[in-house]
Amino acid sequence: MRILVVGAGATGGYFGAVLARAGQDVTFLVRPGRAAALRRRGLRVVDGDEVWRLDPALVTAEELAAAPTPYDLVLLSVKATALDAAIADLAPAVGPDTAIVPQLNGLAHIDALAARFGAERVLGGVAKVVTTLDGDGDILRLAPLAQFALGELDGSVSPRVEEIRKVFADAGIDARVPADVVTALWHKWVFITTIGGLTALMRGTVGEVNAAPGGTELATALLDEAAAVSAAAGHAVPEDERRASLDVVTAAGSPIVPSLYRDLAAGRPTEVEHLFGDLTARARALGVPTPLLDLATLHLRVHQARVTA
């Protein structure tokens, strides 16, 4: 299977490196700056005490446009803020049989991809991994979790989904095909807006927020707001899943923060519109009140305006 990973950042770099290390035919579509850094330093993954280096196959948008090459699988791993440009850049890699698996948090990117490439080429993908880039561009894996869920958007069971799942599983990734990947995307969205809203509003880790009086109540209220939107959209969060998410966002002493918080704390733009703007707009359309998520949205918008000015 020829695999093109679009974006060699924290998640794409990690999953792509794991797939390449397992012997898969992986090429990274990267922008010139990242290409130069990877050629100089290699793609390094720091996983606890283990550090491994890969010298991956790279292609830039210019090179791909000059020699269009259809790939079997395109794994889209950019931030939502880079989505439109990435869609244009990856287009020459899409042929009649290409499967595009995005792994962004949120949902709106699915519609954007389907509009550009046709819904039949787009699968749903949900990444559960905790990775970040350090100052050298190396990938740091911050927690043992490495899960990838994918599926057809219409819920059907297809040979290509099983084939891709097996490629991930054979590389050692906990790869799953949920009963309904759109529901899985919604539930990840609920989780990410809860933990993102909590840590962004309170400017602390899950443990720090919960150590303060009222922190646990805020985590619970955020989760319930986000879950109410998901339920109104037809994707109710089952009680066991709600409990599992609650356990994570109320865990005493937990050092966990989401990538959104890392971006905020580092003064970088965040995926505010894709994650929060979209969810609160859908909440309004569905008649679901979301005062806490609205506050988080406003907070992140103020940051966005400042850092993009």
Ligand SMILES: NC(=O)C1=CN([C@@H]2O[C@H](COP(=O)(O)OP(=O)(O)OC[C@H]3O[C@@H](n4cnc5c(N)ncnc54)[C@H](OP(=O)(O)O)[C@@H]3O)[C@@H](O)[C@H]2O)C=CC1
């Ligand atoms: N980090 C995490 O733990 C998790 C993140 N997610 C989600 O995954 C998505 C990606 O996040 P993450 O991997 O953290 O983001 P990163 O910013 O670490 O990586 C994104 C990469 O995309 C590259 N990129 C942007 N535009 C293009 C383009 N046109 N062509 C090629 N490369 C491009 C950037 O490269 P450049 O160097 O050129 O800027 C960057 O390296 C987000 O939606 C996030 O919410 C989901 C699960 C976990």
Ligand SMILES: CC(C)(CO)C(=O)C(=O)O
């Ligand atoms: C919370 C987490 C790590 C779960 O995969 C995530 O999606 C993110 O940080 O963006």
